Amino acid sequence: MNRKQILFYALFNAALLSCIFIFKDELAIVLFVGVVSNVFIVYRLELVHQLENQKRVSQAKQLNLQQEKNIQLKSRQIETIVSNLPFPIALMDTHGNIVLSNILFDQFVIDHNQSLSYDSKAFQQDIGSFIKHAYIKDEAQTKTFNINGIDFQALSIPVFDGGRSSGCLFMFLDITKILEGERVQKRFIADASHELRTPLSVITGMIRILNRPDFKDTETLKEFVDQIDKESLRMDNIITDLMVLSKLSSNRVILNPELVNLKQLILDVYTPLKRSILEKNNTFTLEIDEKIHLNLDRVKAHQIFTNLLTNAIKFTQDGTITISSEISAPFCIIKVIDTGIGIKEEDQKYIFERFYRTDQSRSRASGGSGLGLAIVKSFVIAHKGEIEVSSTVEKGSCFTVKLPL
Incomplete structure (x- = not known):
């Protein structure tokens, strides 16, 4: 029975009570009690309904409050992670504004009074061009820069939400040691080649002289043999070092x-x-x-x-x-x-x-x-x-x- 039915039933009983009360007192009292009970039921149901509404509103508020706390917690966690990353990083929203970055990213900013966006003049020229190009193209890109003597490999990674672009993530990795290692290694290969070629050339030249039919100088022969022995030892030392290095590179x-x-x-x-x-x-x-x-x-x-x-x-x-x-x-x-x-x-x-x-x-x-x-x-x-x-x-x-x- 819903509230309207109960209310109608109570009014009907009240009317009936009025009629019977005139004719028979005992029956009127009974009917009066029934009417009062029905009215009380209606009131109680209305009160329960209000309490349930208040409870639902309170639960909704608590849920919203908890969701806000969770969002704030996750936001602080993300900010903490970004702040402690050992390389420059920044997040750009769908409108091209930088909404999150760490302190290492500040080294690319030359004017801290300007807002940071894809078309901002606040960045160093190369960085600004890279950010603008990445925003316009809306696709993953990579490029190498040298900023203040440090070599960076810049990465732009589009961020999607439900299949639609919602921004771009920028990371700048310090590859100075990697490039320096490559340069040193290339230089070493050239030097090692020279080191091996030099004694080899000396040995080859001396052997050719010794193989001449008219060569009969015993004193020079002894000097040449000593020199060949010395150059051979030098080559052996270089090759030995290279073999040792190979094992060290393999962590063996x-x-x-x-x-x-x-x-x-x-x-x-x-x-x-x-x-x-x-x-x-x-x-x-x-x-x-x-x-x-x-x-x-x-x-x-x-x-x-x-x-x-x-x-x-x-x-x-x-x-x-x-x-x-x-x-x-x-x-x-x-x-x-x-x-x-x-x-x-x-x-x-x-x-x-x-x-x-x-x-x-x-x-x-x-x-x-x-x-x-x-x-x-x-x-x-x-x-x-x-x-x-x-x-x-x-x-x-x-x-x-x-x-x-």
């Missing part, structure tokens, strides 16, 4: 550790290089405690100190070279010190990078490939050790190797 540094006497290891390194030290009129000093034993891969540890000592010999003339050790838990600290030409301060942070050579002409003359120190660092790290350099031009260098006890 496998150690075969054993207990090694440090002093004996350094003596094994020194012995074949003794002649080179004397030829350059250098004095060699060894200050290693013979009681020190370390858990090392003997072959790789030998190469670490061979490369460091060879480097010291190359760049030291009429000076001193010292290898010393001391214990400072949890490391044994080994220092290779020379009084050679030293390393410029700006070169020291790159000295352990692959293919890097501080002085192209001087390194080439000494037969350096730019791989020796990179190999040293990789082997030291493989032993869970550390290596660093300190140097002063024209005074010398000190390479410090820290190996676990």
